[in-house]
Amino acid sequence: MSPSNLVLLEGGPDDLPQVWPLPSGGCREPIKIPRHNAYEHFEFADRHRTLHGERLPVYRWVYRTYIAE
Structure with a gap:
């Protein structure tokens, strides 16, 4: 199985998808997602989950x- 380029998002706004592309910084780096007039910040939870047979951070x-405007 090749390494995934996806992560699972937990918490945050309900309208964000559960699966998100991994940023170029790699696993364990914080993720900042632009949404409307803000950024949603996510951090690695130090665990993985299996989704559709793939182990995702x-x-x-x-x-x-x-x-800021």
Whole structure:
């Protein structure tokens, strides 16, 4: 099985997809997702989950920041 380029998102806004592309920084690096006029911040939860036979890192939502104008 080849390494995945996807992560599982846990928590945060309900309208974000559960599966998200892994940023170029690689696993364990925080993820910042632009959404409306803000960024949703996720951090590696130090665990993995299997989804459709693939082991994916779990990232949990930690906070939101707003984009300055």
